[in-house]
Every structure is written in C-alpha cells, then in structure tokens.
Amino acid sequence: MRRDSAAGPKVSLFYDPKLRGAVYQIVLLVVIVALAVAFIRNVADNLERNHITSGFGFLDATAGFDISQTLIEYSISTSTYARTFWIGLLNTLLVAGLGIVCATVLGFLVGAAQLSANWLVARLARAYVEIVRNIPLLLHLLFWYNAVLRALPDFRDSYILPGGGLLNSRGLFLPKPVFESGLQPLVIALAAGLIAAWLWRFAAGRHRERTGMQRPLMLPMLALIAAPALLAITVFGFKMQWDLPELGRFNVRGGSEILPEFVALLVALSIYTAGFIAEVVRAGLQSVPYGQSEAAAALGLRRGQILQLVVIPQAQRVIIPPLTNQYLNLTKNSSLAVAIGYPDLVQIFAGTVLNVTGQAVEVITMTLAVYLTISLFTSAGMNWYQSRITRVNR
C-alpha cells in the first residue's frame, strides 16, 4: 500500500520515502568515491614505496624494438612508445574492422541458409553454426595458424599466383601498385562518379514514391561511375607499374605483404563470430510473421523483393541489438592475437612496452581505455542506426 504523502497524515522525515532514497544514493556515492580514492592512493603509495617509476613520461622515450606490421611509418631508431601505441591500436582496428565486415557477410549468408527450403543447404548451415560456436575461439586461432597456414610451403617453393603473387608459409605477397602519373584526376573522377550514381539512386527512390514506377538502377549507376573515370584516363593519361614480389636469399622482397598471423586472426575471428551472427539473423528472420511474406506475395512481389522490402526491414529491428554484442565481442576477442604473435594493441603495448618500461598501471589503464572507447563508439553507432530504422508508432 502506498500512501499519498500530500493527502495522508504527516509522517516523520525519517520515514519519508523521497528523503530516504536521496540519503541512500548519497551514501552510496560517497562510498564509491571513497573506495576509488582509496584505491588510487593505495596504488600511488605502493608505487612510491617500491620505487617504481610512474607517470606518462615514458611515452616520449624511444621504443627501439621491431614490429612486424606497421600501418604508419615506424623506425626502430627514432620512434617513441607513443608511436607504438598508435601502431598497435591501428592493427587492432584493422583486424576488428575487417573481421566485422567478413563475419557479417558470412553470418548473414549462413543465417539465411538455415531457413532455406533446400534440405541440404539448411542442414549444412545448421552444422556450421553448431560446430563453429561450440569450439573455443583460441582453438580456432591455433588451428588456422598452426594447422592451416603452417602447412603452406616454404617460401623457396612458394605457390605462384596468377598476376605474380606469391603464397607461402610466411604469408601472402601481392604485387604492389606503384602510381606514376594520373592518379589524382582518376580518384577525383571516381569520387564524382560515385556521388552521381548515389544521386541517381536517390532520385529513382523519390520517383518511385511519387509514381510507383521503378526506374532502372544497375546499368545507369555503373555507367555514371565508369564514364568519368574513363574520361579522366583518356584526358590526363594514367601510368602505373606493379612492384612484383620476388624471392630473395631470405624472405620475399618487394610487393605488399600480408602476414600469416593477420590472416589466421582474421579468418578465425570471422568464422567464429559468423556462427553467432547466423543465429542472430535466423532468429530475426523468423521473428517476422509468415503472414507478412504471404501478404507481400499476394501483392505480386517477387521472392527477392519480399525479402528485401518486407522481411529484412522488420527483421533488422530484432537483429541489431544482439548484432552489436557480437561486434563488441569480436573487437575484444581480437586481443587473443597475443597467442599467435600478431602485433595488436595488447601484444605491442600491453606486452612489450609494459615489460620494457615496467609501468603496468599506466599501460594497462591506457589499454583498458582504448577498448572501452572502441566498444562505446561501436554501441553508439549501432544505437544510432537502430533508432533510425525503428518504426515510429503513431
């Protein structure tokens, strides 16, 4: 029974629910702040007492160790620890970003295949999900790294790929394009073409809403992209060469190199997370009542259109929140890179840098902050997308 405090007899302040609630919250806040302060002082005191250096000054010192994959310039002799932090971070983002794309594509395919009318396809997809998600990710990783990629031949007996690429146990070596002239006009023309194609699509959508008639999309868009590019090439000319990888005494020289550690991590993360995404997608698709598809079919829509225009938009609302979880998992799981020596943030920064500088508190705090930031940004992006596609109830 709740008593309306305004109408009822006057209660003592001690029993005033509002006041009580406020007091509890203040007490809790004080306790939390006190604990935090105590922890921080405890850490500072202990560091001081044990004569362990603290502070972030170490970030400006020269690192002096080698990193096998660097997306930005790095030199053993001059680059700082701060630089190694960014290199680790970019390597993490690279594998997580590509992993999310691959896992999503694969996950959607498998998820849809689970609902296929074809018995074999549906069972295969089901088997994929059950096998993949019931094996620990670390084993996936070790399997791909040790069993699959190590089985590739020594670099002296590389597989030679069409176009001059080389594949061996040290990675995939692809021809690297070296642009000599005409790159800038081409890029501008391509960008212009993409914008024009997008405008065409936008206009076609408006046209359809107004008249119900569908304009052709595919061919005009392709033409809009290709035409300016071809024009730029004929007017300004375009010259490029390929820097082909070739065998050296040790290793392969030239070309662009894709590390086996990177491939193993990417493949393992994608395949593993795709198993979960497939389930999310299956549940999402099944959440749309079958009557919707039947109604759409009655209106004369084709199968592809039913999926694209009726089922998927409704399924998306169910799919997005758990999908976000999977994206966050994938990003965090990328820190298992340590097991196979891929130079991600944890391996480089929370590994080598921590060990060399000994500043565990600072290094781990920075690493934690990075993962927290990445995760919060991912969630925020997905929430924004979710709010955009949520049905507005009138």
Added chain:
Amino acid sequence: MKRSVTSFVVAAAVLLASALPAGAATLDTVKSRGVLNCGANGQLPGFGLPDAQGIWTGFDVDYCRAIAAAIFNDPAKVKFVALTAKDRFTALQSGDVDVLARNTTWSSSRDTQLGLHAIGVNYYDGQGFVVRKSLKVNSALELSDASVCVQQGTTTELNLADYFRSNKMKLKSVTFAQLDEALKAYDSGRCDAFTADASALYSVRLKLAKPDDHVVLPEIISKEPLSPFVRHGDEQWFDIVKWIHFALLNAEEFNITKANVDEQLKSDNPEIKRLLGTEGNFGEQLGLTKDWVYRIIKNVGNYGEIFERNLGQGSPLKISRGLNGLWTKGGIQYAPPVR
C-alpha cells in the same frame, strides 16, 4: 538499514586495508607463510622446468631451493610460479613472488625504473642466433632481410633491433609471448633465424625436430648478465638473497661440497669456519641462523655443483664453465668474503 550501510563501509575499509601488501619484512612473510614463492621459467631446460611429476629442476630453480634451505633447512619449501618474460616483473613488483630467478638480464632500467634489485650475476650470458645449416650462413652479419623469431618483452628483442640497426641490416622480427611459440614458429619455417641467450640456444636446440639441421652462429651480440631479482625497499631480504649467492660461490672456492660439508665442519681454516658458522655469527646478522651455509650446501650443493648438475657435464646441455668459472680458475665469478 543505516547500520548495515555503516557495517558495509567498515567491512570495505577492512578489506581494503588487508589488500594492501603488508609493509612487513619479506623474510617474516616467508617464514610465517612457511614457503618461499619463487618466480621461475617453466619452459627452459637447464634453468627452470618442471618434470613429469611436477618436480622443478634447473640452475635458477636451485637458487630458490638454496634460499629455502637457508631459511627452513628444507629445499622443498618452495612454491614455483612459472612466469613468461612478459609477466615476470609485474609478478615480483606486486608481491606474487618473493624472488625472481628466471634467467633475467641485469640492466640499469630494471634496477631503477622497475624498482627492482639484481642480487649479482649468477650466469654470464650473451645473445646468439640459430639458423638452418641449409641456408649456408656463416655469420650473423649476413642476416640482412632475414625473418627472426624472438621472444617478446626481453632484452633479446631490444638487442636484436639494436644489432640490425647498428649494422645497417634490414630486420623482420616476429615476436611471441612464449619462448616455445617462437621456437615452434622458427622450426616450422616461419623465420630464417631464432635468437635468444646463448645458454637458452643450447637448451632449446634440443627441442627442434631435427637439431642437427641447425647451427649456432659464432657471434655473441650482447652482454647478458643474468641475475635473480628482488624488490626495492627491503634491504634485509636483498642482503639475504645476495649473500646466499656469494655463499654458493665461496663454498665452491673453499671446496665445500654436498658430500664433504660434514667433514669441513671440523676444518681449522678460519674462512671455512666463518662460512659454515662454527665461528662468528654472520648468519644471525643476516636474520638467518648460524649454520645457514651448512644448510644450503648440505641440501643443494655449491655453485659449481649446481652448474654442473643443470647446465654442465652432468646435464644434456654440456655447457662449459667459460666466463662462469671461478676467478681462481680462469672465469670471472668472484664473491666477497663472509666475515
């Protein structure tokens, strides 16, 4: 409710206070715990490795056993904690282990920045390379452009970068958290060369699929003085571990061995008498007992015995004493006197 909040605060404060590493002396902590916590390697035959029964053996392992023998008169009162190169210093700093005996190089930053004490060089080492014989490489200077597998978070990793840089060679290093992973990657052809301390190269070469297909290059590219480590801030504990190391060396110098230590108790040599505690009370000054060295030698043996048993002729590694011989026998191992 109010009361339970208060009691929660009190409980939290008590918990927090007890979570603080006690400022108490390490020796007292070890004594009351009844066992020495020792950070060891766990993967390196000759230095630290548990066998099939979980019994640890190795050169560094015996240093921990010597400490336990001096304190408890029982070399078995040691709890070994296997640490990777990457985690070892944090474990010591945070108090998880009392002493770190894990083939760790003594360098200035580890003494200062990391807040640790190296107790003295127990093994003079240097960094070397292993390559496949089929590469026909005769010198590390020919390794430009080669992939090198290396363990992460070691001075080895830094020396490697330094060496390639100062000789203007191009380096492709592939780093792993564990020595075994780095070695496995080298063995499977991921790298052209594998680098580690020379002592470790002897020992891990035996783990390769075909040890005879590989060769250790002649260059030693760095000084790697290996030493056990303790935390800053407890001078008594630092003294104890340091003097146990010196006692092991002195015992070898005076030819006090596991076998003859009881006889040596009757010796008239004043230096032997002081060392074994039949004269003076040097052990008590350290916070140990008078017969601390007797306990160590009786249970573990002297430096030479520890070396030969784990690394030398009594082991599969067959490493010769070299720099690690006593100063009286052409090496540079030299201990201050107990007096």
